[in-house]
Amino acid sequence: MSVIEDKAGAFALPVALFYGALFVVYGMYVPFMPVWLDWKGLTAGEISAVIAAPLFVRVLITPAVAVVADRSGVRRGHLIALAWAALAFVLVLAIAPSYWAILIFAVLLMVSNSTIMPLIDTIAVQGARARGLDYGRLRFWGSLSFVAASFAGGVAITEFGGGAGIWLIAFGCALTLIAAYQVPGVGGAPSPSANAAQPFWKIAEPRELLARREFRLFLIAAGLAQAAHATFFTFGTIIWQKQGLSAAWCGTLWAIGVFAEVLLFTFSGRVAAKFGAVRLIAIAGLASIIRWLTLASDPSLAILVPLQLLHGVTYGASHIGAMHFIHDAVPRDRAASAQALYATVSAGVAMGIATLIAGYFYAEAGPLSYVAMAVIATVSLCAAVRLMQTWNGGVLIVREAS
Numbered sequence: 001m002s003v004i005e006d007k008a009g010a011f012a013l014p015v016a017l018f019y020g021a022l023f024v025v026y027g028m029y030v031p032f033m034p035v036w037l038d039w040k041g042l043t044a045g046e047i048s049a050v051i052a053a054p055l056f057v058r059v060l061i062t063p064a065v066a067v068v069a070d071r072s073g074v075r076r077g078h079l080i081a082l083a084w085a086a087l088a089f090v091l092v093l094a095i096a097p098s099y100w101a102i103l104i105f106a107v108l109l110m111v112s113n114s115t116i117m118p119l120i121d122t123i124a125v126q127g128a129r130a131r132g133l134d135y136g137r138l139r140f141w142g143s144l145s146f147v148a149a150s151f152a153g154g155v156a157i158t159e160f161g162g163g164a165g166i167w168l169i170a171f172g173c174a175l176t177l178i179a180a181y182q183v184p185g186v187g188g189a190p191s192p193s194a195n196a197a198q199p200f201w202k203i204a205e206p207r208e209l210l211a212r213r214e215f216r217l218f219l220i221a222a223g224l225a226q227a228a229h230a231t232f233f234t235f236g237t238i239i240w241q242k243q244g245l246s247a248a249w250c251g252t253l254w255a256i257g258v259f260a261e262v263l264l265f266t267f268s269g270r271v272a273a274k275f276g277a278v279r280l281i282a283i284a285g286l287a288s289i290i291r292w293l294t295l296a297s298d299p300s301l302a303i304l305v306p307l308q309l310l311h312g313v314t315y316g317a318s319h320i321g322a323m324h325f326i327h328d329a330v331p332r333d334r335a336a337s338a339q340a341l342y343a344t345v346s347a348g349v350a351m352g353i354a355t356l357i358a359g360y361f362y363a364e365a366g367p368l369s370y371v372a373m374a375v376i377a378t379v380s381l382c383a384a385v386r387l388m389q390t391w392n393g394g395v396l397i398v399r400e401a402s
Contacts, residue, residue, distance in 0.1 A: 011127050012138060014182040018079075018120060019142035021179035025086075025113055025172035026142075027149025031237045031254045032157060032165040033106075035247070038238055039162030042099060048359025050103050051234050054110035055352030059344050061111050076183050078119055083177040085112035090173050094166045113173070114347060118339035123183065125327055126335060135323060136268025143262040143316070147255045154251015162247075206337055209330065212396050215338075217387040218278075218325055223345035224380035225284045225318035228292065228373045230354035235362045235369070242366075243298065253308050260312030264320065271317075272324045278388045280321030285381030287313040289374050296370035314377075322346070329396050 037047045086109055093105035121139075128135045153168050209215050237250045245253075264271060272280065291310045299307065322342055330338040354376055361369035 011131055011184050012133055014179070014184060015120070015124050015127065016138050016141040018176070018179040018183050019124070019139055020145040021172070021175035022113075022116060022120065023142035023145040024149045024175050025169060027146035027254075027258075028153045028165065028168040028172050029110075030233050031150050031251065032153050032162075032168065032247075034234055035157060035162045035237055035241070036165035037102070039165070040102065042102070044235070044363040045359050046099055048234055048355050048362070050106045052352045052355035052359070053103060054107045054114065055348050055355065057107050058111050058114055059348045059352075061115055076180070079116055079180040079183055080177070082112050082116050082119075083173070083180040086116075087170070087173040087177050090166070090170045094170060109169075109173075113176075114343070116176070117347075118336065118343040120183070121323065122336045122339050125323060125339075126332070127184070129327065134269045136265040136272075136320060139268070140262055140265040143258050143265055146258045147262060150254035150258065151251045154246075154248045154254070157247040157251075206341055209334060209338055209341060209396075214329065214387060214391045214396060215341075217383050217390060218281075218322070218329070219341065219345045221278070221281045221285070221380050221383035221387055222318055222322040222325070222342060223350040224376050224383065225281055225288065226315070226346035227350035227354040228285075228288045228377040228380060229315060230351060230376075231292070231358040231362065231369045231373050232295070234355055234358050239362075239367050240304075245301070249301070253304055256305060257308040257311030257315075260309040261316035262312075264312045264316040268320045272320055276393075277321045277324035277328060278384055278391060280317045280324075282381055282384035282388065284314050284316075284318035284321065285377050285384055287317070288377035289381070292370040292374040292377060296368050296374070298367050318380075328393070329391065331395060 034047050034051065037050055042050065089105050089109040089112060093102065093109055096102045096105050124138045125135050127133070128138060149168075149172065153165070156164050156168060237247075237254075240250045240253065241247065275283065287310050291307060291314055294303070294307055326335065326338045326342065354373070357372055358369050361372050
């Protein structure tokens with residue numbers, strides 16, 4: 001084995017393991033946090049508020065952390081600090097006695113945990129390209145971990161009840177902390193900036209990116225493609241349980257969906273090369289319309305199993321397309337800021353608003369709330385088509401903000 005291969009392996013293994021640990025949290029949180037909240041006696045409106053609130057708060061936090069990362073060039077320390085915070089907050093959340101305490105510590109937990117994602121994505125994308133690796137094969141281990149965690153979580157909740165959900169999330173946070181210490185200290189040299197002493201709302205990096213029409217269209221297309229999952233992420237498991245499925249079957253359906261995502265990530269490089277970044281986002285939007293309208297019709301288990309395979313397209317294709325767009329269209333010294341803006345919109349503003357919409361429509365119409373998600377996916381598809389007409393495929397020229 002050559003020295004280059006040794007160095008590539010020394011980078012790939014700890015990053016892949018970190019994705020695996022981090023997605024244990026998501027594999028427990030996304031399907032079963034609403035179940036735990038329902039077990040605690042919260043209403044549909046309160047559940048949607050607890051799920052949505054962290055998404056809005058991260059709008060302020062995530063870009064600020066990423067700008068610091070762009071400027072410092074060192075990101076492992078940020079991962080470790082955020083992982084410690086997430087573990088502490090989930091342990092307090094587990095014993096929270098009231099709705100307001102649950103709301104506060106759920107916000108602190110998910111802001112700490114979700115801010116990790118754009119940082120590790122930046123490390124993975126830049127490190128993979130520098131070493132001739134495939135980002136999708138690194139991210140693959142996160143999706144595989146989600147599959148295992150959602151299946152195991154469903155079995156555990158069937159055995160021990162909805163109250164076990166929070167302790168499963170805590171287990172994932174502990175694994176993430178351990179893995180954070182193994183991530184290579186990469187990130188390059190600090191990025192010089194004339195704005196270093198300015199407060200965040202005057203920082204140039206995000207404003208420079210947002211000044212470009214192509215980047216704004218990208219945020220709308222990719223952000224809404226992700227946000228259209230709000231009903232599914234917040235109430236999907238609860239809907240299935242009310243339809244008579246066991247928690248084990250719910251976990252299995254989640255595992256099937258993310259397994260399809262795993263397959264797509266396995267071939268992400270070739271898929272992105274064949275279809276292109278923006279076309280992948282458009283395909284995700286179209287698949288979402290089909291998926292959500294079908295789920296709104298209360299399909300049988302025989303339909304749910306193959307329908308869950310579309311998750312690989314509705315979520316996986318849009319995320320791969322977003323990662324490749326950022327790499328291809330954004331200057332390297334703005335990469336973490338671009339990742340943070342994407343995360344802030346897709347898993348922040350857009351997902352937060354969509355989650356509140358989902359809570360309202362679920363309380364009024366149950367599974368028919370999926371129709372609202374199909375409308376959101378339609379807007380995403382339109383924005384992606386417009387971006388295909390606008391972007392020439394090259395790096396955006398980011399002009400310094402005045």
